[in-house]
Structure formats: C-alpha cells, structure tokens
Amino acid sequence: MNRRIAEANDILSGDDKGRTRRAAAAREDIGEAAEILKSGGLVAFPTETVYGLGADAVSEAAVAALYAAKGRPSFNPLIAHIPGLSEAAAQGRFTKEAQKLAEALWPGPLTVVVPVSATCLVTPLARAGLDSLALRAPSHSVAQALLRAVGRPIVAPSANLSGRVSPTSAEHVLADLAGRIDLVLDAGPAEVGVESTIVSFLEDAPRLLRAGAVSPEAIEQILGRRLARPRADSGQSVAAPGMLSSHYAPRARVRMNAADMRDGEAGLDFHGRFLGRQPNLDLSPRGDLAQAAANLFAYLRQLDATGAVTIAVAPIPEQGLGEAINDRLRRAAARR
Ligand code: TXA
Ligand code: MG
Numbered sequence: 001m002n003r004r005i006a007e008a009n010d011i012l013s014g015d016d017k018g019r020t021r022r023a024a025a026a027r028e029d030i031g032e033a034a035e036i037l038k039s040g041g042l043v044a045f046p047t048e049t050v051y052g053l054g055a056d057a058v059s060e061a062a063v064a065a066l067y068a069a070k071g072r073p074s075f076n077p078l079i080a081h082i083p084g085l086s087e088a089a090a091q092g093r094f095t096k097e098a099q100k101l102a103e104a105l106w107p108g109p110l111t112v113v114v115p116v117s118a119t120c121l122v123t124p125l126a127r128a129g130l131d132s133l134a135l136r137a138p139s140h141s142v143a144q145a146l147l148r149a150v151g152r153p154i155v156a157p158s159a160n161l162s163g164r165v166s167p168t169s170a171e172h173v174l175a176d177l178a179g180r181i182d183l184v185l186d187a188g189p190a191e192v193g194v195e196s197t198i199v200s201f202l203e204d205a206p207r208l209l210r211a212g213a214v215s216p217e218a219i220e221q222i223l224g225r226r227l228a229r230p231r232a233d234s235g236q237s238v239a240a241p242g243m244l245s246s247h248y249a250p251r252a253r254v255r256m257n258a259a260d261m262r263d264g265e266a267g268l269d270f271h272g273r274f275l276g277r278q279p280n281l282d283l284s285p286r287g288d289l290a291q292a293a294a295n296l297f298a299y300l301r302q303l304d305a306t307g308a309v310t311i312a313v314a315p316i317p318e319q320g321l322g323e324a325i326n327d328r329l330r331r332a333a334a335r336r
Contacts, residue, residue: 023183034150053066070157070161080126092116142187161176166248170184213321252310266279268283281302
C-alpha cells in the first residue's frame with residue numbers, strides 16, 4: 001500500500017470555503033465513504049486512471065447533486081462503476097464481443113458502452129436519458145473495496161470541475177472541489193494518469209469512443225478485428241456526448257507539436273527536446289509514454305500555475321498511450 005495510506009488519520013482540507021474532509025484510504029475511511037454514498041453524498045476516490053467523483057447511480061437526487069458540484073451539463077452521461085462483469089451484466093446487455101473484452105481487461109481501465117438491460121438500476125439522469133450505459137470495473141484496490149462496500153453501481157466522472165484538467169491526486173481534487181463534496185479518499189498519485197479507454201458496442205462493429213489507458217492496438221488484438229474510430233463529428237454529437245472538443249482545459253493556451261519554446265512560453269517537454277529552457281517540465285526525459293501519461297495532468301496544472309500565457313508542448317509519438325495523451329492535449333488546445 002501507498003505510504004500516504006499508512007500515514008492514516010483524517011486531515012481537514014484546511015479550506016475555509018468548505019467542509020470537505022480528506023481521509024487516508026484506510027479500511028474505516030472506506031466504510032465511512034460507503035455510508036456517505038449510500039445516503040446520497042459525494043465522495044471522491046482513487047482509481048488507477050484518475051480520481052473519480054462518486055455518487056449513488058440509483059439515486060436521482062445524488063446524481064443531480066453530482067452534476068451540480070462539477071458544473072457538468074446533464075446531457076453528458078456518466079460512467080457507472082461496478083466491481084466486475086457479473087455486476088455489470090445486471091445493468092447492461094453484453095454482446096459476446098463486449099463480454100470477451102471485459103473478461104480480458106476487467107478489472108482495469110476499460111469502459112464499455114452497451115444497451116441498458118431491463119433490470120438496469122442506474123437512473124436515467126445519469127445516462128442523460130440514453131438507452132445505453134457506460135460501465136467500468138476499476139482495478140484500484142480502494143475503488144474495488146468501496147464499490148463492494150456500497151453494493152450498487154456508483155457513477156463517477158473525473159473529480160474536477162467540468163471542462164478542467166482531470167485530477168491525479170487528492171490535492172488536485174480539493175483544488176477544484178473543496179466545499180462542494182463530502183469526502184476525498186487519498187491514496188496518493190494515480191498510477192496511469194489518463195482516463196479509461198471507451199469502446200461502444202451499440203453498432204455491428206465495436207467503436208472506439210475515447211482513446212485512453214488501454215491502447216486501441218491491444219483491444220484490436222483481443223477482439224481479433226479493427227475498431228471503428230470516433231466519428232469525425234463526435235466533438236459535439238450525442239453518440240459520444242462527453243467528448244466535447246474543448247475539455248481538459250488549463251487556463252493557459254496550449255501550443256502542440258512545438259519544435260522549440262518561444263519567449264515567455266512555459267514548456268511541456270517530452271524526451272528532452274527543450275533541455276535547458278525554463279520554465280519547463282519533461283513528461284518523460286527517457287521518452288517513455290507510460291511515464292508521460294502518469295505526469296500529464298499534474299504537469300499541466302503546475303505549468304498553468306506559473307501564469308504563463310502559452311504552454312508549448314513538444315511532439316509526442318501518436319502510438320500506444322501516445323494516442324490518449326495527444327487526444328487530451330488536443331482538447332486542452334481547442335479554442336474555447
Ligand atoms: O477513467 C475513467 O473513465 C474515469 C474514472 C474516474 O473512472 N472516469 C471518467 O469519467 O473519465 P468522465 O465522466 O470524465 O467521462 C465519461 C465519458 C464521457 O465522455 C461521456 O460522454 C462518456 O463517457 N459516456 C458515458 N455514457 C455514455 C454513453 N451511454 N454513450 C457514449 N458515451 C458515454
Ligand atoms: Mg472528465
């Protein structure tokens with residue numbers, strides 16, 4: 001377990017605005033978190049990808065409170081989190097292929113979109129009224145323990161204000177949401193750093209809706225066929241409603257594929273391109289995409305805090321995790 005967990009004991013957020021409590025992700029705190037969720041409260045918790053903001057997926061009031069806390073438009077549906085495939089199968093209708101993929105990758109950073117089942121408990125508000133449902137079984141031990149303690153689906157978007165950079169630590173969560181939520185379970189930095197890969201099984205061919213922690217190549221290998229790609233218009237369409245083109249937005253402008261840093265810019269480097277230039281953070285000096293993904297959101301926040309008007313981003317290879325990293329950076333760079 002993480003060092004931070006061992007340090008245990010509750011720490012107040014120290015924020016006058018709010019009474020959001022931060023707790024180490026120890027067993028008694030997970031129990032308390034489950035009670036808060038069951039009574040309609042909001043709890044941020046760690047997953048292997050990013051921190052999520054949890055609410056009882058069955059309760060319309062809890063889901064409404066979650067949308068309000070994030071400032072998220074309610075036409076953008078949420079992912080229901082469950083411990084595994086057996087719990088998922090009660091909520092959604094799995095095709096053979098959806099089942100095969102979930103069996104191979106769950107628990108883990110994969111989200112599948114399937115038609116809702118007749119027994120689905122997730123409130124239509126959480127689904128933005130759609131007759132489909134996004135489901136994910138996170139592998140993080142704290143997320144697993146929490147989901148099992150609650151015993152029903154928990155919707156959990158990334159625990160940031162809508163449109164902002166996703167949180168990879170409890171500090172990031174509090175920076176956005178202190179005073180708006182009841183509790184954050186702190187288990188240290190998220191391991192992967194970019195969100196789950198979303199695959200839709202609503203059409204004949206499985207479609208990638210969001211690049212993420214699992215590379216499309218790995219999924220294609222498991223399914224034995226190519227994934228259809230996001231629709232060109234998915235920026236605003238209802239098929240992938242959350243993939244708004246301006247998302248993951250720092251305050252600074254983002255300039256991608258920068259060959260060099262210009263005067264006054266802050267640098268988000270990869271593999272030592274901007275070596276010697278300041279201010280500059282290297283996502284991975286050794287050019288490792290997994291390391292880059294883990295650092296991405298924290299570094300964007302840090303560079304934003306320098307007050308720089310523009311963040312120059314070094315080229316990042318468009319392969320494996322690089323596809324998800326570049327996707328998030330393109331959204332951060334989108335005009336808003
Ligand atoms: O890694 C993750 O997936 C994190 C952690 C906390 O689990 N969660 C996350 O949730 O990234 P969120 O709300 O930030 O992103 C959910 C995405 C949105 O783009 C939303 O539009 C899409 O999932 N989505 C949800 N339900 C959908 C549906 N029925 N059809 C298509 N897209 C859907
Ligand atoms: Mg998000």
